[in-house]
Amino acid sequence: MPPGRETWWPPLGAALLGAAIILLIWGPGVVPPWRTGWMLSGQVGPDPVQYWLGWAFFRDDAWRWPPGLNPRYGMELSSSVFYADAIPLLAFLFKALWPLAPVDQYWGLWLVACGALQALFAALAVRRLGGGALAQVAAGGLMALSPLLINRLGGHFALGGQWLVLAGLWLWWAPPTRGRPWGWAALAAATALIHSYILPMVLALWLADAWRRRAWLEAPLVPGAALAALWLAGFFVLAEGHGTAGYGQMQMDLLAPLDRGPWGSLLPDIRSAEHPEANSSYLGLGGLVLAGCALLRPWRRGAWPLAAVLGAMLAFAVSHRVMLGGRLLLEVPLPPALLEMAGALRASERYWWPMAYALMLAGAGGLAARLGPRRAGWALLALLGLQAWDLRPAYARIAHFFPPTEARLPLRLGDPEWRRLAAQASAIRLVPAMNQGPLWEEVAVLAATAGRPTDATYLARTDPAAAAALGEAVLARLRAGEPEPGVLHVLRNAAALEAARAGLPGRLRRLDGVWLIAPIPPGPPAPTYGHEERRPPP
Structure with a gap:
């Protein structure tokens, strides 16, 4: 033509x-x-859950510099919305529009x-x-x-x-x-x-x-x-x-x-x-x-x-x-x-x-x-x-x-006590820290729903040495009976349970078959994530 x-x-x-x-x-x-159930059902696998979590923590956080930083999703392990595969182009757009047009999922x-x-x-x-x-x-x-x-x-x-x-x-x-x-x-x-x-x-x-x-x-x-x-x-x-x-x-x-x-x-x-x-x-x-x-x-x-x-x-x-x-x-x-x-x-x-x-x-x-x-x-x-x-x-x-799914799904950690404990906590840790691993979806969705930072993550790329160091540091505090004040600790494996029994036997609880250590009140502000020291130059 x-x-x-x-x-x-x-x-x-x-x-x-x-x-x-x-x-x-x-x-x-x-x-x-407003329909998030199809992403959080787990039918497709963990990836859609990862995308939604990256967006949920990012949209509820303040703007940072560079704007892709997402410290509440991962705490010390966090990086940015980029590594949550949450499509930063759309995450930036819909975060800017959130006060005018809230979007729970844009996928x-x-x-x-x-x-x-x-x-x-x-x-x-x-x-x-x-x-x-x-x-x-x-x-x-x-x-x-x-x-x-x-x-x-x-x-x-x-x-x-x-x-x-x-x-x-x-x-x-x-x-x-x-x-x-x-x-x-x-x-x-x-x-x-x-x-x-x-x-x-x-x-x-x-x-x-x-x-x-x-x-x-x-x-x-x-x-x-x-x-x-x-x-x-x-x-x-x-x-x-x-x-x-x-x-x-x-x-x-x-x-x-x-x-x-x-x-x-x-x-x-x-x-x-x-x-x-x-x-x-x-x-x-x-x-x-x-x-x-x-x-x-x-x-x-x-x-x-x-x-x-x-x-x-x-x-x-x-x-x-x-x-x-x-x-x-x-x-x-x-x-x-x-x-x-x-x-x-x-x-x-x-x-x-x-x-x-x-x-x-x-x-x-x-x-x-x-x-x-x-x-x-x-x-x-x-x-x-x-x-x-x-x-x-x-x-x-x-x-x-992608079968027909309810618009919204209930938390997989269904006991109402989880919501109460999450509301009391300043942060939620999954012990020991690692990328993915058992219970990461359940705990991360609980944290996102409660608006609390967490180190329960699934990211496309992480620093394995940093994850290992954090995991050992938290385990050492539990063995010593000195958990972070105000933090809800969820124990994902036998090593974490053994450390808690050694240092905090009187504070162990079990909900929905999952062991945890309730936050020690009163809950102070959430831990510092250290991004100010780790930010790269433009």
């Missing part, structure tokens, strides 16, 4: 279709902001927005690749119906921001303008405020575009915008705990894109790698056919930078441990220091996403080039229908994890 005849209704129609797809699969019950709105934005940017990219109106709408619907997206919106909500990758690909194919550097800077900053795993993908796409345009003067602007956003979100407040030894353990099997796993129904089941990220790279049968259509698009010399960064991210996804059908084909020795650095992005299979989306978009462009804009639209509509038919198991899977 000539630029002068471009209209906005096809991208808008695609966005509406993408939102409708999410609503049809998840149901409208997740959207109302239902986020799910729908991800479907809409996924389809919108896919449609905009297909427009640049020569697709007509129907092609834009159908391609947008197919991208919104991708198992790559559905899988992540089934629990890892922030990783549903895959539309950021599509936005980067759209910027690659969009005609150059004076505002292009600012578009990349805005995209990089938004990505940094959504999820750190997607940020390197977007920065790699920007690097390809800057390489093609020889726009090296943008180097301070775009990465600088991302770093500033990370600082605002509280990313740098955690000094230790980023790197791990996990790289190469959650890599992409070479057959993973063909492995239908629990999502598809039309292809035969095949074996691929077995790890927590397995079964997450399938494109759907419609998506696979569309990706294959990329061969119909003529190669252009200027595409080398994009091909290079996509190939590099694919290699990172496959890792140094090359798997085929669940069997190790090759292992390339890497220095331990490099493995530890790569471990910060240990779930490397996710770095298949940019290549997958680029191939599908190029496939839409290939159909437009071979069939013409109108007939390509009908072909894409047929592929959308094939995708919808193939993914029937996916709909049942999501329905299982």
Whole structure:
């Protein structure tokens, strides 16, 4: 379609279709902001509980600097709303709006927005690749119906921001303008405020575009915008705990894109790698056919930078441990220091996403080039229908994890005495301190409901040494019979119970099968968290 005849209704129609797809699969019950039961039921696992807790403590706390600090969630172990995976971009927005429009949860709105934005940017990219109106709408619907997206919106909500990758690909194919550097800077900053795993993908796409345009003067602007956003979100407040030894353990099997796993129904089941990220790279049968259509698009010399960064991210996804059908084909020795650095992005299979989306978009462009804009639209509509038919198991899977749930759920620690003790306490400790572990959900939700700080946490990254030191310090105080005044201590294991029996046998109580030490009145102010001493420079 000539630029002068471009209209906005096809991208808008695609966005509406993408939102409708999410609503049809998840149901409208997740959207109302006052409905938190579906997040706290535990049906999906601990992650939605983590997101809600990070937001609940953050919204009830005063604004700090940097604004992402969240000291009441974790106390000495706390870091920021960033590490609670609570999508800092939305947390900042809804905290600012809280006095005017209280929102108990915004993840239902986020799910729908991800479907809409996924389809919108896919449609905009297909427009640049020569697709007509129907092609834009159908391609947008197919991208919104991708198992790559559905899988992540089934629990890892922030990783549903895959539309950021599509936005980067759209910027690659969009005609150059004076505002292009600012578009990349805005995209990089938004990505940094959504999820750190997607940020390197977007920065790699920007690097390809800057390489093609020889726009090296943008180097301070775009990465600088991302770093500033990370600082605002509280990313740098955690000094230790980023790197791990996990790289190469959650890599992409070479057959993973063909492995239908629990999502598809039309292809035969095949074996691929077995790890927590397995079964997450399938494109759907419609998506696979569309990706294959990329061969119909003529190669252009200027595409080398994009091909290079996509190939590099694919290699990172496959890792140094090359798997085929669940069997190790090759292992390339890497220095331990490099493995530890790569471990910060240990779930490397996710770095298949940019290549997958680029191939599908190029496939839409290939159909437009071979069939013409109108007939390509009908072909894409047929592929959308094939995708919808193939993914029937996916709909049942999501329905299982997101069943109709009451708007609000009662506390799992149901004895009314818990509320009374929490109201008396200045803080609630779960002994010994650790990231996750037994009872963290029950105690953290109790603390959030009572408006009390707690060290019962689940964070994406923590400092293991700090957690171990805190756990031992609290155990030592209990053994000595000197618990912190005003603090409710909940004992999560035998070591904590043994320490309490040694130093405070007369103060032990049991509620709902859980041992505790009631706060010693009167309760003074909550303990100092030490963030003033640990804040990093801007």
